Amino acid sequence: MLRRSLPLLHRLHRSLSSSSLPPLSQPPTHGHLPNTHSALTPSLHFFNSVLPGQIPTYRVLDSNGVIVDGAEVPDVGREFARRLYETMMLLPAVDNVLYNAQRHGSISFYMTTHGEEAAVVGSAAALSPTDEVLGQYRELGVLLWRSYPLSSIMAQCFSSMDDPGKGRQMPVHFGSPAHHFHTISSPLATQIPQAAGVAFALKRDPARKGDVAICYFGEGAASEGDFHAGLGMASVLGGPLIFFCRNNGFAISTPAAEQYAGDGIASRGPGYGIRTVRVDGNDAWAVYNAVKEARRLALEYQKPVLVEAMTYRVGHHSTSDDSYAYRPKQEVEDWKRIDNPLFRLRRYLESQSLWSESDESSLRTSQREAVLAAFRYAESRPKPRLGQMFTDVWGGEEPWMIREDREEMGRLLNKYGNVWEGWRRELERFDAGGRDMMGAGEEEEEN
Numbered sequence: 001m002l003r004r005s006l007p008l009l010h011r012l013h014r015s016l017s018s019s020s021l022p023p024l025s026q027p028p029t030h031g032h033l034p035n036t037h038s039a040l041t042p043s044l045h046f047f048n049s050v051l052p053g054q055i056p057t058y059r060v061l062d063s064n065g066v067i068v069d070g071a072e073v074p075d076v077g078r079e080f081a082r083r084l085y086e087t088m089m090l091l092p093a094v095d096n097v098l099y100n101a102q103r104h105g106s107i108s109f110y111m112t113t114h115g116e117e118a119a120v121v122g123s124a125a126a127l128s129p130t131d132e133v134l135g136q137y138r139e140l141g142v143l144l145w146r147s148y149p150l151s152s153i154m155a156q157c158f159s160s161m162d163d164p165g166k167g168r169q170m171p172v173h174f175g176s177p178a179h180h181f182h183t184i185s186s187p188l189a190t191q192i193p194q195a196a197g198v199a200f201a202l203k204r205d206p207a208r209k210g211d212v213a214i215c216y217f218g219e220g221a222a223s224e225g226d227f228h229a230g231l232g233m234a235s236v237l238g239g240p241l242i243f244f245c246r247n248n249g250f251a252i253s254t255p256a257a258e259q260y261a262g263d264g265i266a267s268r269g270p271g272y273g274i275r276t277v278r279v280d281g282n283d284a285w286a287v288y289n290a291v292k293e294a295r296r297l298a299l300e301y302q303k304p305v306l307v308e309a310m311t312y313r314v315g316h317h318s319t320s321d322d323s324y325a326y327r328p329k330q331e332v333e334d335w336k337r338i339d340n341p342l343f344r345l346r347r348y349l350e351s352q353s354l355w356s357e358s359d360e361s362s363l364r365t366s367q368r369e370a371v372l373a374a375f376r377y378a379e380s381r382p383k384p385r386l387g388q389m390f391t392d393v394w395g396g397e398e399p400w401m402i403r404e405d406r407e408e409m410g411r412l413l414n415k416y417g418n419v420w421e422g423w424r425r426e427l428e429r430f431d432a433g434g435r436d437m438m439g440a441g442e443e444e445e446e447n
């Protein structure tokens with residue numbers, strides 16, 4: 001029978017105290033269950049907020065590029081500030097050429113970063129060049145900040161023989177160990193638990209003491225189970241990690257309002273015990289300051305930090321999408337005009353005499369020329385040797401199913417490669433015209 005004078009928790013505590021806890025003279029006022037120090041209360045109250053009111057958005061520049069009261073522009077120096085703007089401008093220069101190239105049928109697919117230049121390049125600028133980057137797919141700006149060559153970007157998108165990935169990935173699925181940029185994979189959110197592992201590895205490696213990992217993802221990807229698995233693992237295992245959410249309002253055609261019912265993605269950070277900030281993602285200096293501080297905290301505490309950058313996807317999701325089927329064109333035009341990340345930074349630089357009209361026009365000309373030169377070169381280059389399709393995915397001995405595929409292709413090319421016009425023309429696009437495969441097929445046939 002329950003003894004009224006002794007509440008349940010008190011009795012529980014008493015029974016535990018016989019082995020591990022000191023005896024209680026007073027009923028406990030705070031919970032004692034594992035990792036719980038909350039006050040005990042007799043009032044039944046449900047809550048739905050981690051902070052009173054909305055999570056605020058950190059901002060440095062207003063939409064005209066004027067510093068807001070009380071905010072601080074980082075002291076980065078003239079060259080750095082100009083380079084930040086130039087790199088942000090290079091993104092649309094590359095995007096426009098490759099978007100149109102897809103429209104003309106020169107490449108198979110493309111995704112632009114229009115509208116998110118400050119979020120992507122501003123965050124990249126706050127990192128060290130050896131920080132590990134795990135992107136989603138809309139983070140070309142990080143590679144541009146790290147001086148990834150235009151020729152490599154074009155080679156990847158054209159799947160030419162100069163692509164280090166040997167043309168085996170879809171366009172925009174970049175990867176470069178030299179730039180600490182982990183190869184993009186299409187299935188959403190896979191990079192999030194992987195980033196938890198990378199950060200844990202960094203924590204355990206004394207040679208990488210000063211490096212962090214940064215994991216980019218969209219607000220749509222944050223609905224995947226891997227998001228929760230990744231934040232859970234990272235928060236418990238530790239390691240220097242910045243979770244950087246690009247909240248651009250859409251996951252293809254799904255607006256953010258249909259993606260989550262809570263206060264954005266930032267509200268989830270405290271649920272995992274993760275330090276969190278929300279930032280104006282169209283304000284390059286706010287993003288830079290927030291990521292710089294996130295990086296410092298991640299290193300100091302060897303724990304993950306969450307940054308939610310609020311922005312707007314001005315472009316279509318990809319070349320496979322027509323966003324005017326699900327949002328008004330006027331809305332997009334308004335965003336471009338009223339809250340343009342490139343305009344905001346340019347206005348600020350001009351106000352500080354760091355940029356001029358003539359800087360602007362010579363930058364536009366030189367960037368366009370450089371992008372077009374790289375584009376034309378990649379367009380003229382053959383595709384990789386056909387046989388490379390079957391190499392170096394597996395280490396060691398070639399597995400039987402790969403051997404069978406390779407042999408079958410060799411047989412088909414030997415049979416039709418020189419006789420059928422369609423195949424002949426297609427083979428001409430590849431380095432060695434497919435002859436590397438035909439030889440292999442012949443040998444196999446003879447065996």
Ligand SMILES: Cc1ncc(C[n+]2csc(CCOP(=O)(O)OP(=O)(O)O)c2C)c(N)n1
Nearest residue numbers: 138186187188218219220221248250251252
């Ligand atoms: C597991 C998985 N489901 C669905 C898709 C198809 N898909 C590709 S991108 C995308 C939207 C992602 O939106 P968000 O994470 O907000 O990134 P954004 O495109 O806005 O940058 C979807 C549903 C996919 N690639 N992987």
Ligand SMILES: [Mg+2]
Nearest residue numbers: 218219250251
């Ligand atoms: Mg999105």
